[in-house]
Amino acid sequence: MQKIKVISLIALGAIIAIAASEFLKPELELDKQVFEIPISKTVSVEGFRNNSGGATVGFRYYYYVTDANQERQKPFLVTDSQKLDIKVNSDTSFSVSVDSNIYQFTNMVWVDDGEQLTALDISLEAHRP
Secondary structure: OHHHHHHHHHHHHHHHHHHHHHHOOOOOOEEEEEEEEEOOOOOEEEEEEEOOOHHHOOOEEEEEEEOOOOOOOOOOEEEOOOOOEEEEEEOOEEEEEEOOOEEEEOOOEEEEOOOOEEEEEEEEEEOOO
């Protein structure tokens, strides 16, 4: 009897946690494009300002890699700066340098160049202001 109660409480807690995470998820309000640079003929990096914080929270900037399909996936970089220095090394590799706080970064980015999926090599150099 006790095991059933414990399992029920764990299941109920998991359901409540999942529901709360969906309702409390911050919304994106990408209101202005602040950055765009081509990496190759079919791939580019685009940056957008998130203006969902209101007057009490500073802007955050979301940077995406777009490919031949023009689909934005998850951002590869989230920061509080709209100024990035990008050095293109090749069609599948680039370096990012930023002087601000980094909230999210991933270098696990795949793009569709129209013929096949290709992994991008992204390196990050960050300096706190």
